[in-house]
Amino acid sequence: MKKIVVLTGAGISAESGIKTFRDSDGLWEEYRIEDVATFDAWLKNRNLVLDFYNQRRKQLLECSPNAAHYALAALEKKYDVQIITQNIDDLHEKAGSTKILHLHGELKKARSTVDDNLIYDIEGWELKKGERCEKGSQLRPHVVWFGEAVPNIVPASQLSSKADIYLVIGTSLNVYPAAGLLNYVPANVPKYLIDPNGVAVAGTRNLTIIKEKAGKGVTELVEKLLND
Numbered sequence: 001m002k003k004i005v006v007l008t009g010a011g012i013s014a015e016s017g018i019k020t021f022r023d024s025d026g027l028w029e030e031y032r033i034e035d036v037a038t039f040d041a042w043l044k045n046r047n048l049v050l051d052f053y054n055q056r057r058k059q060l061l062e063c064s065p066n067a068a069h070y071a072l073a074a075l076e077k078k079y080d081v082q083i084i085t086q087n088i089d090d091l092h093e094k095a096g097s098t099k100i101l102h103l104h105g106e107l108k109k110a111r112s113t114v115d116d117n118l119i120y121d122i123e124g125w126e127l128k129k130g131e132r133c134e135k136g137s138q139l140r141p142h143v144v145w146f147g148e149a150v151p152n153i154v155p156a157s158q159l160s161s162k163a164d165i166y167l168v169i170g171t172s173l174n175v176y177p178a179a180g181l182l183n184y185v186p187a188n189v190p191k192y193l194i195d196p197n198g199v200a201v202a203g204t205r206n207l208t209i210i211k212e213k214a215g216k217g218v219t220e221l222v223e224k225l226l227n228d
């Protein structure tokens with residue numbers, strides 16, 4: 001079975017009603033990164049950080065996967081499909097994809113602040129001040145904040161180097177180290193990038209750019225791949 005590795009970003013969830021970061025009506029128009037998505041913010045203004053992620057989680061409960069998430073799940077009929085997502089939502093899981101590596105964490109989980117291995121599911125949408133891990137420390141959102149290490153980048157780069165076909169969907173390729181994953185994909189491997197806007201990918205060989213929204217672009221590409 002051929003291996004398809006798929007790198008997804010906020011754009012794949014845009015048609016499900018989740019705002020991206022960098023589009024003109026994106027989240028960073030409303031919030032400053034340093035106020036809500038850094039460890040420093042967590043130290044200085046815990047309530048604002050908790051509230052920011054609580055609001056995201058509340059919104060996620062009302063969102064469903066779109067045609068692009070479902071198409072990627074359907075691709076498993078013929079291929080060994082590995083998703084690597086920068087997204088913290090759970091829409092790939094909800095659509096039925098089975099192999100998903102989250103690079104930047106998961107919105108519906110909380111993590112101990114003294115032991116990174118203690119990770120808990122969040123029931124409902126709210127993570128509150130005073131909720132503690134079994135070692136007694138405050139729980140934080142299980143997300144990678146700007147400036148923090150990305151532990152899953154190592155398996156992600158290994159997976160990228162083993163792809164037979166590589167798809168990049170809805171990412172501005174602005175956030176490192178995720179943006180560097182394309183460099184691990186062998187030059188001869190066919191690559192497809194689906195994004196309605198221009199994304200800078202100079203020097204990438206065997207790359208087909210599909211300037212479409214994910215819903216249409218991914219559905220059409222998956223149909224082609226299933227018929228190949």
Ligand code: NAD
Pocket residue numbers: 008009010011012013014015018019020021022023026027086087088089104169170171172173174175194195196197198199212213214215
């Ligand atoms: P980004 O906001 O930097 O880029 C989004 C990209 O999606 C842009 O290139 C844009 O042109 C494209 N896009 C917009 N609408 C689209 C559509 N309908 N179909 C396909 N593409 C579309 O997001 P990023 O590159 O993922 O990186 C920023 C960080 O944002 C990541 O770390 C990610 O964790 C985080 N984030 C996640 C979510 C989520 O979990 N859904 C939402 C917002 C941001």
